[in-house]
Amino acid sequence: MERIGEVIESSTTRFTAGAYELLAAPPFGSLVRAQTRSAGIAVYGLVYEIRTGSKEPGGRAMMRGRTYSGRNLYDAEIYHEHPDLAEVLQTEFSAITVGYCERDRRYQYLPPHPPPVHYSVYPCDDAELGGFCESSDFFRSVLFAAQIPSDELLSAAIRATARARPDSRDYLVYAGRELASLLKDDYDRLTAILRRIRP
Amino acid sequence: MGLDLTALGRQVRQMSGATALSAATTNERTSRVVARYREATGAEQHWATAANISRETANWLLAHPVEPLDTARNRPEIPVSYALVASDGSQIDLDRHGSASCYLINIGRVFLRYGENPLARLSSEPVLYYREEDLYLSNGTRRVPIEGNYLSARRDVDEGVALVGLADEFLTDDVPCLALQDGTLIRWTLAGAERFVQDHFLGRYLAYLDAMHERGIPVASYISRPRSPEVVGTIRLMLCPDVDVAAGKGANCSECSDLADDREPSCSICQGLVDTDILAGQLSEGQRGPLFISMSRINVESYREHTIYFFHMRVGRELARIEIPQWVAQDPDQVDLIHALMYDQAGRGGGYPVALERAHEQAVVRSADRRTFQHMLEASLYRAEADASASAKKDSKSYIKG
Numbered sequence: 001m002e003r004i005g006e007v008i009e010s011s012t013t014r015f016t017a018g019a020y021e022l023l024a025a026p027p028f029g030s031l032v033r034a035q036t037r038s039a040g041i042a043v044y045g046l047v048y049e050i051r052t053g054s055k056e057p058g059g060r061a062m063m064r065g066r067t068y069s070g071r072n073l074y075d076a077e078i079y080h081e082h083p084d085l086a087e088v089l090q091t092e093f094s095a096i097t098v099g100y101c102e103r104d105r106r107y108q109y110l111p112p113h114p115p116p117v118h119y120s121v122y123p124c125d126d127a128e129l130g131g132f133c134e135s136s137d138f139f140r141s142v143l144f145a146a147q148i149p150s151d152e153l154l155s156a157a158i159r160a161t162a163r164a165r166p167d168s169r170d171y172l173v174y175a176g177r178e179l180a181s182l183l184k185d186d187y188d189r190l191t192a193i194l195r196r197i198r199p
Numbered sequence: 200m201g202l203d204l205t206a207l208g209r210q211v212r213q214m215s216g217a218t219a220l221s222a223a224t225t226n227e228r229t230s231r232v233v234a235r236y237r238e239a240t241g242a243e244q245h246w247a248t249a250a251n252i253s254r255e256t257a258n259w260l261l262a263h264p265v266e267p268l269d270t271a272r273n274r275p276e277i278p279v280s281y282a283l284v285a286s287d288g289s290q291i292d293l294d295r296h297g298s299a300s301c302y303l304i305n306i307g308r309v310f311l312r313y314g315e316n317p318l319a320r321l322s323s324e325p326v327l328y329y330r331e332e333d334l335y336l337s338n339g340t341r342r343v344p345i346e347g348n349y350l351s352a353r354r355d356v357d358e359g360v361a362l363v364g365l366a367d368e369f370l371t372d373d374v375p376c377l378a379l380q381d382g383t384l385i386r387w388t389l390a391g392a393e394r395f396v397q398d399h400f401l402g403r404y405l406a407y408l409d410a411m412h413e414r415g416i417p418v419a420s421y422i423s424r425p426r427s428p429e430v431v432g433t434i435r436l437m438l439c440p441d442v443d444v445a446a447g448k449g450a451n452c453s454e455c456s457d458l459a460d461d462r463e464p465s466c467s468i469c470q471g472l473v474d475t476d477i478l479a480g481q482l483s484e485g486q487r488g489p490l491f492i493s494m495s496r497i498n499v500e501s502y503r504e505h506t507i508y509f510f511h512m513r514v515g516r517e518l519a520r521i522e523i524p525q526w527v528a529q530d531p532d533q534v535d536l537i538h539a540l541m542y543d544q545a546g547r548g549g550g551y552p553v554a555l556e557r558a559h560e561q562a563v564v565r566s567a568d569r570r571t572f573q574h575m576l577e578a579s580l581y582r583a584e585a586d587a588s589a590s591a592k593k594d595s596k597s598y599i600k601g
Binding site: 057062068069080081082083084085086087088134 | 309311312313317318319320386515545546547549550555557560
């Protein structure tokens with residue numbers, strides 16, 4: 001699949017990419033793959049935040065739906081009437097690093113190096129997503145990551161994986177069991193997540 | 200301690216009081232001057248001649264009317280599709296106390312296309328000038344440093360050259376198009392320059408206008424809140440007791456008959472008024488006022504077929520001044536196009552043309568960038584083992600010593 005963005009900020013546990021097309025970020029909870037300096041190694045991340053704003057630090061978008069002459073513009077019309085917006089606004093998405101692949105092997109723990117800034121970010125197709133989620137070791141990294149909506153993120157990732165696999169229901173049951181063992185001492189949190197992935 | 204704000208606050212309050220007081224008398228004067236202007240409608244040819252014959256001897260700027268003085272033309276239909284290019288520049292002036300002799304010009308470049316296939320391309324292009332021929336203009340015997348006004352003149356030329364480049368790159372479609380600049384097209388700053396300096400910059404500037412003329416791409420510039428008093432200058436002629444067009448006699452301020460008779464000059468009622476004060480009343484939203492030719496010396500004497508014309512257009516609470524070269528002004532379709540496109544641009548930008556706003560954003564050099572540039576320069580000179588020390592004065596200003 002074609003690349004959708006480029007890393008603009010990177011650290012050991014998470015990375016942020018700018019989307020090449022305004023407003024076209026991969027969905028929340030989806031798996032993305034960032035290229036690294038070694039051709040055989042790529043880093044996997046789960047998208048946990050998407051934002052669009054001014055490229056200029058401190059800049060803000062202004063309202064444009066009511067024109068100077070009193071005409072009303074709606075939604076996509078505004079972008080059509082102001083082609084410069086695509087040049088001054090930027091859509092970014094951040095992903096928490098959940099593993100990496102080296103040649104054909106996939107690992108669900110942190111890679112030796114984060115993806116370098118300016119390297120490409122690709123979306124993962126169903127086969128790649130299904131393959132990566134064979135194991136559920138990354139559940140733990142997501143559940144206990146700080147400052148991200150971890151319950152929502154993990155539920156979204158599990159739902160997406162279930163959709164991508166032919167054995168959707170079996171996968172959801174499997175994921176539910178894994179969650180139950182990880183959250184055995186937090187019943188409220190477990191039920192909240194289970195409700196979010198219920199078939 | 201830099202600025203004593205307590206002391207300043209007192210003066211600001213006094214100033215506000217004085218400004219409010221003078222506003223009342225200004226309003227009264229304005230209405231009398233506007234009445235005189237309106238009376239002259241129909242006699243444009245007469246006052247155009249008066250402006251021509253007074254050009255050398257009047258102490259004020261003049262405008263040569265080309266259209267009826269009461270012109271208030273509605274905004275023409277805005278084309279569905281159009282394209283425009285715009286440029287703006289900023290500079291880091293040569294720092295006499297800095298570590299190296301150089302200056303930087305950053306040109307913001309904008310291309311916008313509206314309509315069926317909307318597209319935008321924004322970029323900026325910095326150029327560092329440091330060679331002898333960049334830093335000085337020379338005619339063999341005289342050597343003039345390019346700084347201050349002359350650097351601005353160089354930047355104006357670079358902005359124009361950037362427009363030609365943009366036009367060649369982007370304005371190839373079969374839609375109405377326009378090249379837009381910020382500020383005036385009249386290079387006032389060169390008026391007082393030495394002849395060879397003026398020839399150098401003006402030659403290049405006019406070559407840019409030639410290039411656009413050859414390509415058939417109309418050029419315009421947009422001035423937000425203009426303060427020029429050229430139309431007011433022509434009204435001064437209407438009030439002047441010495442003007443006698445039939446006798447070929449223009450205003451001659453050095454032999455003012457009012458002053459000779461110990462009276463206040465009749466034209467002093469115009470003191471402090473600007474063109475927008477005169478035209479504000481006759482233009483409603485989107486309308487444009489009459490075309491004039493600017494009679495400034497450099498425009499009349501050096502601009503050839505590029506002689507700059509101007510008109511005013513109402514955009515919201517403001518009258519903007521739009522300048523165009525003669526070859527655009529003499530084609531009514533082009534004038535209509537400029538009128539419509541400038542209004543559309545200002546509308547899209549919330550009162551100021553969006554293309555110029557974007558060009559400025561691209562060109563601007565912020566103080567953080569300025570510092571980074573200085574550090575880059577010093578570090579690079581240091582590595583190159585060139586002398587990179589700043590002057591003692593600059594060092595002394597860098598921080599407060601205890």
